[in-house]
Amino acid sequence: KEHILKSIELNPTSTNNLLTNSGLFFCHVGLREFENALDMVNKMLGNNPDFSGGYGFKTSILSHLNRLDEAKEMLIQYQEKRPEVKNTNDYEKVAPTIIKEVLMEGLIKAGLPNA
Numbered sequence: 081k082e083h084i085l086k087s088i089e090l091n092p093t094s095t096n097n098l099l100t101n102s103g104l105f106f107c108h109v110g111l112r113e114f115e116n117a118l119d120m121v122n123k124m125l126g127n128n129p130d131f132s133g134g135y136g137f138k139t140s141i142l143s144h145l146n147r148l149d150e151a152k153e154m155l156i157q158y159q160e161k162r163p164e165v166k167n168t169n170d171y172e173k174v175a176p177t178i179i180k181e182v183l184m185e186g187l188i189k190a191g192l193p194n195a
Contacts, residue, residue, distance in 0.1 A: 140186025167195035
């Protein structure tokens with residue numbers, strides 16, 4: 081996390097970059113800093129509304145924050161953008177390995193069938 085923050089310090093314009101924001105998001109999720117992760121995923125989606133994976137990320141984070149009604153609505157949006165993801169087996173194929181388990185916990189809590 082500190083290295084990504086240092087890179088932002090050296091290049092402040094990188095805060096609008098999907099790669100930079102994704103890296104910070106992964107760090108926050110891995111550290112279970114869900115409020116910070118939500119800020120990052122909102123930034124990613126604000127800058128890149130077509131980033132379909134961000135909707136799955138946000139679903140999971142909202143679940144971890146016990147904002148289940150919002151998470152369930154976001155899961156619907158995610159599945160509209162990624163119709164091939166019908167259950168956890170499907171999600172495992174597209175999830176970033178480094179934070180897959182944490183993301184899947186949240187998606188299951190939001191209602192993604194555990195297959």
